[in-house]
Structure formats: C-alpha cells, structure tokens
Amino acid sequence: MDHMMHHDHDHGHDHGHSDDPCAGHDHSHAMVFHSCVCTEILFQGWKTTNALELFGSAVAIFLAGVLYEGLKYYREALHTRASSASDSRVNITKSECGTNSPCAGTAVVKYSMLSGGHIIQTCLHFIQSTASYMLMLIFMTYNVWLCLALVLGLAVGYFFFGWKKNTVVDMTEHCQ
Structure with a gap:
C-alpha cells in the first residue's frame, strides 16, 4: 500500500516539471479572447509555444487572408470575362428596369454542366469554401493576435x- 502511494506521488510530481511551456494551459477553445502564445491552430501539429512561433503563424494567417480576397476577385473576374465574351454562351436579355435604364441589357452566362468554365468555377468554389471555413476556425481560436492578423489580411487583400x-462591369448592379 505504501509503495502504491509513493508511486502516485511520483506520478503527480512528474507532471509538474514538464518541459512543455504550454503544459499548464487549457487547450480547449473557450469562447473568450486571449493573448496567450500557447495556441493550437487547426491541426494537432500546428501549435505555438512561444512568441516567435505565434508571430510566424500570424504572418501565415495574414497572407492566407490576402490570398482569400484575391481568390474571390479572381472568381468574379473569370465570370465577368465569360459574361463579356461574344460567343454563344452569353445571352443578353432585357431586365426589369426598363429599356432606357443603365441595366437594360443583362449578360447571363450559360455554362453547360460539363463545360470547362463551369468545372473551373466549381473547383475554385470548392477551394474558396474550404478556405473560408478554415479561416473561420482560425478566428474561433479566439487568440487576439491571430484574429487581428486574419482581419488585417482580409482588409489588405480587399485593398489590393x-x-x-469597380472596373469590372456588373451589368445587374444597378438593378438592385
């Protein structure tokens, strides 16, 4: 019995002297903002245990935000390019705004289900949706520095x- 108690005592003592600086931190994602450098991001292998790792992760997240905004623009630009193409895929129809309004002609892109343009847009939509959810999950770490890096990345991406x-003509914009 005494041997058993001694073993339990040693076991508890070992946990107190862990080399992991984040060993005492609760990694559950409580819904409160915090500025702790010990954060687990998306995957088990992506952990920050010091300020340098947190800074590097924040830079990566900032760049991901910029690229996400770039992807959104690229998808719209591809769609607009297809809309302005003068081939059989585009059908110019009259809008509800009247014949003399700025949106009298509305370009409607008619992709077939297996057309190259639709397949490309589907792949890009898959990437954009996945990135969107991953960025949302990063924000839900509630780490102040990562959240700030993300929103700054999105803002800078929108800026660029x-x-x-504004230069891409959306022929339905004036109808709303």
Whole structure:
C-alpha cells in the first residue's frame, strides 16, 4: 500500500516539471479572447509555444487572408470575362428596369454542366469554401493576435483586389 502511494506521488510530481511551456494551459477553445502564445491552430501539429512561433503563424494567417480576397476577385473576374465574351454562351436579355435604364441589357452566362468554365468555377468554389471555413476556425481560436492578423489580411487583400471590382462591369448592379 505504501509503495502504491509513493508511486502516485511520483506520478503527480512528474507532471509538474514538464518541459512543455504550454503544459499548464487549457487547450480547449473557450469562447473568450486571449493573448496567450500557447495556441493550437487547426491541426494537432500546428501549435505555438512561444512568441516567435505565434508571430510566424500570424504572418501565415495574414497572407492566407490576402490570398482569400484575391481568390474571390479572381472568381468574379473569370465570370465577368465569360459574361463579356461574344460567343454563344452569353445571352443578353432585357431586365426589369426598363429599356432606357443603365441595366437594360443583362449578360447571363450559360455554362453547360460539363463545360470547362463551369468545372473551373466549381473547383475554385470548392477551394474558396474550404478556405473560408478554415479561416473561420482560425478566428474561433479566439487568440487576439491571430484574429487581428486574419482581419488585417482580409482588409489588405480587399485593398489590393477590391478596387478592381469597380472596373469590372456588373451589368445587374444597378438593378438592385
């Protein structure tokens, strides 16, 4: 019995002297913002245990936000390019706004289900949806630095790519 108690005591003592600086931190994702450097991000292997690792992860997340906005613009640009093409895939129809309004002609892209354009848009939609959910899960770590890196990345991405949306003519924009 005494041997058993001694073994339990040693076992508890070993946990107190772990080399892992994050051993005492609760890795469950409580719904409160925190600034701890010990954070697990998306995968078990992506953990930060010090400020340098957290900074590197924040930079990667910032760049992911920029690229996400770029992907959104690229999909819209591909769709607009297909809309402005003068081939049989595009059907110009009258809109509900009247014949003299700025949106009198609305370009409608008619892809067939197995057309190259539709397959490319489907693949890009898959990538964009996956990235969107992953970025949302990163935000749900509630780490202040990672959340800040993400929203700054999205803002910078919009700054670089969003202004181009004004030059891409959306023929239905004035109808809304």
